[in-house]
Amino acid sequence: MTTPHPALAGVDQALQSLADVGYLASDEIATTVYLAEALGKPLLVEGPAGVGKTELAKAVSRAIGADLIRLQCYEGVDEARALYEWNHAAQLLRITAERDSHEHAWESLRSDIFGEEFLLPRPLLAAIRSEERVVLLIDELDKADEEMEGLLLEILSDFQVTVPELGTITARHRPFVVLTSNATRELSEALRRRCLFLHIDYPDPQLEARIVGLQAPGLDDTLTQSLVRIVGALRAGSLRKPPSVAETLDWAQTLVALGAEQLDPALVRSTLGVVLKHQDDIRTATSTLDLDRALDG
Amino acid sequence: MPSTAESALGDRLVELTTSLRDHGVRVGTSEIADAARIATALGLDDRIRLRGGVAAAMLRRAGDREVFDRLFDLYFPAAPGRRTVPQAESVDQLREQLVQALADNDAQTLDDLAAAAVDLLGEVANGDEQQGYSSAQTISRLQPQRAIAAAQQQSRGPRGEGSGQGGEQLSDRFDRDELRARVAVFRRRVEAEALRRNTQVRSRERVARFGVGSGIEQRDFLSAGTKDLDELRRHIDPLARKLAARMSARRAAGRGAIDVRRTLRRSLSTGGVPIDPAYRERRRHRPDLIVLADLSGSVGAFSTFTMLLMQALHAQFRKVRAYGFVSSAAEITDVLRDAEPGAPLGIWARRTREFTAHGTSSSYGTAFRGFVRSEWESIGPRSTVLILGDARTNYGDPGVAHVAAIAARARHVAWLNPEPARMWDTGDSVAAAYGAVVDMHECRNLDQLRAFVARVLPI
Ligand SMILES: Nc1ncnc2c1ncn2[C@@H]1O[C@H](COP(=O)(O)OP(=O)(O)OP(=O)(O)O)[C@@H](O)[C@H]1O
Numbered sequence: 001m002t003t004p005h006p007a008l009a010g011v012d013q014a015l016q017s018l019a020d021v022g023y024l025a026s027d028e029i030a031t032t033v034y035l036a037e038a039l040g041k042p043l044l045v046e047g048p049a050g051v052g053k054t055e056l057a058k059a060v061s062r063a064i065g066a067d068l069i070r071l072q073c074y075e076g077v078d079e080a081r082a083l084y085e086w087n088h089a090a091q092l093l094r095i096t097a098e099r100d101s102h103e104h105a106w107e108s109l110r111s112d113i114f115g116e117e118f119l120l121p122r123p124l125l126a127a128i129r130s131e132e133r134v135v136l137l138i139d140e141l142d143k144a145d146e147e148m149e150g151l152l153l154e155i156l157s158d159f160q161v162t163v164p165e166l167g168t169i170t171a172r173h174r175p176f177v178v179l180t181s182n183a184t185r186e187l188s189e190a191l192r193r194r195c196l197f198l199h200i201d202y203p204d205p206q207l208e209a210r211i212v213g214l215q216a217p218g219l220d221d222t223l224t225q226s227l228v229r230i231v232g233a234l235r236a237g238s239l240r241k242p243p244s245v246a247e248t249l250d251w252a253q254t255l256v257a258l259g260a261e262q263l264d265p266a267l268v269r270s271t272l273g274v275v276l277k278h279q280d281d282i283r284t285a286t287s288t289l290d291l292d293r294a295l296d297g
Numbered sequence: 298m299p300s301t302a303e304s305a306l307g308d309r310l311v312e313l314t315t316s317l318r319d320h321g322v323r324v325g326t327s328e329i330a331d332a333a334r335i336a337t338a339l340g341l342d343d344r345i346r347l348r349g350g351v352a353a354a355m356l357r358r359a360g361d362r363e364v365f366d367r368l369f370d371l372y373f374p375a376a377p378g379r380r381t382v383p384q385a386e387s388v389d390q391l392r393e394q395l396v397q398a399l400a401d402n403d404a405q406t407l408d409d410l411a412a413a414a415v416d417l418l419g420e421v422a423n424g425d426e427q428q429g430y431s432s433a434q435t436i437s438r439l440q441p442q443r444a445i446a447a448a449q450q451q452s453r454g455p456r457g458e459g460s461g462q463g464g465e466q467l468s469d470r471f472d473r474d475e476l477r478a479r480v481a482v483f484r485r486r487v488e489a490e491a492l493r494r495n496t497q498v499r500s501r502e503r504v505a506r507f508g509v510g511s512g513i514e515q516r517d518f519l520s521a522g523t524k525d526l527d528e529l530r531r532h533i534d535p536l537a538r539k540l541a542a543r544m545s546a547r548r549a550a551g552r553g554a555i556d557v558r559r560t561l562r563r564s565l566s567t568g569g570v571p572i573d574p575a576y577r578e579r580r581r582h583r584p585d586l587i588v589l590a591d592l593s594g595s596v597g598a599f600s601t602f603t604m605l606l607m608q609a610l611h612a613q614f615r616k617v618r619a620y621g622f623v624s625s626a627a628e629i630t631d632v633l634r635d636a637e638p639g640a641p642l643g644i645w646a647r648r649t650r651e652f653t654a655h656g657t658s659s660s661y662g663t664a665f666r667g668f669v670r671s672e673w674e675s676i677g678p679r680s681t682v683l684i685l686g687d688a689r690t691n692y693g694d695p696g697v698a699h700v701a702a703i704a705a706r707a708r709h710v711a712w713l714n715p716e717p718a719r720m721w722d723t724g725d726s727v728a729a730a731y732g733a734v735v736d737m738h739e740c741r742n743l744d745q746l747r748a749f750v751a752r753v754l755p756i
């Protein structure tokens with residue numbers, strides 16, 4: 001086991017350090033973050049959209065005062081984008097410049113143009129070569145093609161990379177690695193085995209209310225409670241896209257901007273578009289909460 | 298040298314793993330080692346943290362968590378001395394306390410009350426051997442759902458002219474659902490408590506094996522009850538998304554072939570040296586999906602799953618058409634879109650003319666024939682056809698030739714059969730005959746559906 005960073009040296013410390021940098025973790029999130037640090041294992045975070053997966057990695061980097069290096073995955077992301085690439089244009093210029101001077105033999109020219117100077121490190125290599133410890137966020141890995149997992153497997157098992165022209169580079173500090181996935185694709189068992197697994201679900205009402213209090217200050221307590229309750233009710237219904245924490249926050253900010261004092265059907269109806277993105281969902285919610293009818297009494 | 302405490306811990310983790318495997322959760326050996334390091338790092342004092350930590354090492358998907366928690370609670374029970382079970386003398390008293398706790402949403406008290414309820418109402422003793430505790434008996438005597446109405450009143454507080462509170466509140470429109478959800482949690486606590494107590498009179502292994510049902514991943518679609526519906530839906534939705542992503546993925550991953558013309562053009566800027574090759578863009582494939590589902594009585598419960606799957610697919614594919622059949626096939630795309638999830642599709646179909654033109658029991662032959670005749674044009678070289686059914690033809694003509702014709706025309710045809718493979722070709726099942734012309738897959742539970750989505754479907 002490696003020595004954990006003092007900010008993450010126990011579950012309670014992790015809870016506190018994350019809260020200090022604006023991330024209100026559940027007890028389980030804090031536990032898993034601490035364990036990832038203590039065991040030196042990558043953390044694979046899954047969960048619905050907008051529950052704070054990406055934000056968790058950012059918060060860890062703030063908490064341990066390390067830079068965040070982010071590899072945003074997308075369809076077709078490849079080694080050249082993820083690991084490193086040679087700067088072809090600069091190499092070519094050098095070749096052209098040296099072509100006429102016969103002082104340089106091809107051999108030495110070749111070792112020249114495949115030197116550090118012409119290397120373009122991408123996130124994975126940058127994380128491994130970093131002088132300081134970093135947090136490496138591999139975001140939305142499920143969007144990348146499956147080959148990407150093969151590459152990651154190698155890197156995550158011994159934190160070293162071989163660049164044929166330069167040799168093997170080993171990480172000076174083992175990065176804190178966070179992989180996130182929205183589960184649009186099944187990740188390989190081999191990769192999952194390398195990681196600690198954390199499923200982040202929607203926070204419980206108390207925690208969500210605290211998150212609102214932190215990120216959308218200015219909304220009074222009673223209103224916050226009502227808001228969180230309605231969001232919970234919407235999640236329990238059968239919507240195409242249930243509202244996430246991100247949407248709760250957007251809604252809270254909207255209510256602050258409107259100077260709302262109480263949630264009544266008309267106000268909910270007119271701001272529902274902030275929380276629900278599908279027309280179908282707006283229709284469903286309007287009818288289950290009977291929003292076209294004012295409150296009795 | 299490991300102390301006895303450490304090796305006892307190791308043994309417990311191994312037993313937990315064995316039980317998890319019995320319940321279909323795959324846990325490897327290196328995960329046990331990680332779990333042991335985790336237990337050392339966390340200590341054993343805080344059970345809830347320990348449970349979360351061990352889960353992080355052993356589990357790979359959220360759907361396994363419920364079973365995991367159940368089993369973990371058996372192998373790592375709360376220390377008996379540390380529980381203070383509130384005393385309750387009668388059912389009425391217990392229910393009164395329950396009303397209050399539900400109204401206050403007081404999780405700790407609900408937990409304690411579950412223990413008290415099992416203590417007071419759960420004991421079964423039919424002969425010395427059979428002694429133990431039953432959650433079903435506890436629930437049926439306590440009837441916790443009967444506390445909902447009172448809890449609702451309680452939590453709304455006094456209303457009316459004098460009370461300062463106005464009339465209706467917005468939350469009145471959903472607080473019943475909140476209370477129902479709390480009662481559901483309470484029931485699970487009762488179940489967990491009954492299991493825990495049974496381990497004091499029976500072996501842990503027996504309780505784990507027979508007392509803990511399968512998790513949602515392994516639960517049979519054919520036996521899924523209405524209470525599993527929401528949970529099933531939550532798991533099927535992301536699978537539908539995966540299916541959509543997989544089907545519309547580029548043919549093969551990675552780069553396409555080198556585009557010679559563009560590479561040469563680019564090389565002009567580098568003195569004619571083709572240093573920066575251009576790759577041909579792969580064309581995205583626009584899939585269309587046709588689902589053809591057996592809605593007959595023999596797959597009654599399966600049609601709930603069928604419906605959830607089709608509704609989920611609907612949200613993901615722009616072009617998806619759904620057809621149902623009993624003895625004749627008819628399109629149900631619009632019906633599905635507007636139906637409540639879990640509406641009794643099968644019952645409706647068996648009473649509706651379009652699906653029963655040749656009788657109310659299933660007749661695959663006539664259904665396939667009619668489908669091929671009327672929908673031939675909508676099947677194209679880009680279509681993927683998914684057939685859902687148990688291949689039980691009532692000893693009628695299976696119409697294999699029609700299925701073969703669909704297979705020849707469509708890009709891909711897959712058949713999902715909700716019956717265990719060992720039942721295929723028994724009685725009136727003609728699975729093998731269809732299996733000769735299309736790929737048939739056993740699809741009894743989420744685990745198998747997941748495997749189908751992840752690996753089986755060719756891109
Ligand atoms: N526990 C939390 N404490 C503070 N803020 C949070 C918390 N959880 C979520 N948020 C806020 O919610 C928003 C959404 O979070 P984030 O973008 O990290 O979600 P995500 O899970 O990565 O979503 P996606 O799957 O769409 O990428 C952010 O603005 C973040 O600040």
Ligand SMILES: [Mg+2]
Nearest residue numbers: 053054055180
């Ligand atoms: Mg994100």
